[in-house]
Amino acid sequence: MRLLGLISVVAAVLLAGCVSTSGSxxxxxxxxxxxxxxxxxxxxxxxxxxxxxxxxxxxxxxxxMLWLSTSSSVPGQNFLKVQFYGASGSNPGAGGDSYKMINERGVSREAWVAAPGVAMARNYTFLQNNYGPFAYAAGRSRAGDTCLYGWQQIRSNQAAHSQARNFGMIQVRLRLCDGRASERQLLSVMYAYTLIGTLNGEIWNPYGEVKGADEVLGRAGSPVYPDDGGPRQGAIEIGYEPAPTAVRRRQRQVKAPVTATTPTPVGVRVPLPDEAFETPGASTQPMPAPDPVQQAAKAGGITVPSPDCIGDVAMTAACRR
Structure with missing residues (x-):
């Protein structure tokens, strides 16, 4: 019986080895x-x-890794990189990535690799966008292209970690090189990018506590005025192309048509030939009798001479009066 049982076990093992099973x-x-x-x-x-x-x-x-359109002679391609560190929304079968913090040496190496041949200078001005502080380095290539490498780490403060929550972290990298845009235009991308992804669970929240409303809202003696519509001080325009400057068109001055008018006499009026006048301090001499034709052309109209004063008769004394 024992031999029979041993044979049965061996046969089962051999049959199991011959049967093909579908693996995942x-x-x-x-x-x-x-x-x-x-x-x-x-x-x-x-x-x-x-x-x-x-x-x-x-x-x-x-x-x-978001590969972006590139218009530059600098080797490489523009990109916008985002890394979410947490324990949700990932591949359980894959290995985890190292939880690295940002350090100056590592970021300098990243900027040099991202824009080879460009002398990138670190900007030490404190900057902040909607997600918190960030920094960048920029430089110009020999061909005149502007390059920018920006980085940001989004993580709640240590005080929030003590509450067994807010342990998630997001890291962002931006590489932009462009032959037409300025450094300030490239920097606008760091101010205006939008995070779409989230980490599930309150324990992996990378933003910390939600900021409350402004304290002046609803408080007496704190008026809130409407925005005048102008850009805020220090605001940066979004986009590569600079905003077109408003051209103030000059109003065209239409000159009045010039009409031919009789000029108004200026100064002492000169009398007409048939007008008698006296000059103060001068002797008065009798004016010769005017010609009949000149006498006829007066300001009051034209006087037609008598038919008796036409021809040779016009030289008589009667026609001269």
């Missing part, structure tokens, strides 16, 4: 192209266009 297929964690609509971060409206989106899922987060 697992796709390795590798970068893959996704549609632009699935981007977790978006450049500003009017900013550089998205060429493609490459996504990599890991055990502790997701990384997306």
């Amino acid at each position: 297929v697992r796709q390795p964690s590798a970068p893959e192209t996704v549609a632009s609509e699935k981007a977790l971060i978006l450049p500003p409206p009017g900013g550089p266009a998205i060429v493609s989106v490459v996504e990599t899922r890991r055990g502790n987060g997701v990384e997306q």
Whole structure:
């Protein structure tokens, strides 16, 4: 009986080895192209266009590289990179990415690799967008192209971590090189990009506590005035192309048509030949009798001479009066 049982076990093992079983297929964690609509971060409206989106899922987060349109002679392509560090929305079968903090040496190396041959200078001015503080480095190539490399780490403060929440982190990198845009225009992308993706769960919230409303709202003695519509002080225009300057058109002055008018006499009036006048301090001499034709042409009209004073008769004394 024991021999029979041993034979049965051996036969079962041999049969099991001959039977083919279908195993599950697992796709390795590798970068893959996704549609632009699935981007977790978006450049500003009017900013550089998205060429493609490459996504990599890991055990502790997701990384997306947005390749942007490039118009520059500097080697490389513009990109907007975002990394979400958490424990949700990732690939459980893949390994996790290292939880690195930003340091100056590492960022300087990243900027040099992103824009080779361009002397990038670090800007030490404190800057802040809607998601918190950020920094950047910029420089010009030998061909005159402007390059910018910006970085930002979005994470709540240490006080929020003590409450067993807000442990998530988001890191953003931006590389822009352009032959026409200025440094200030490229910097506008760091101010106006939008994060679409989120980390599920309150424990992985990277933003910390939600900021409340302004304290002046609803308080007596704190008037709130409407915006005048003008740009705020220090605001940066969004987009590569500079905003067109308002050209003030001069009003065309229409000259009045020049009409021929009789000039008004200026000064002493000169009398007509048939008018008698006296000059003060001068002797008065009798004026000769005017010709009949001149006597006829007066200001009151034209006097037609008598028929008796036509021809040779006009020389008589009667016609001269």
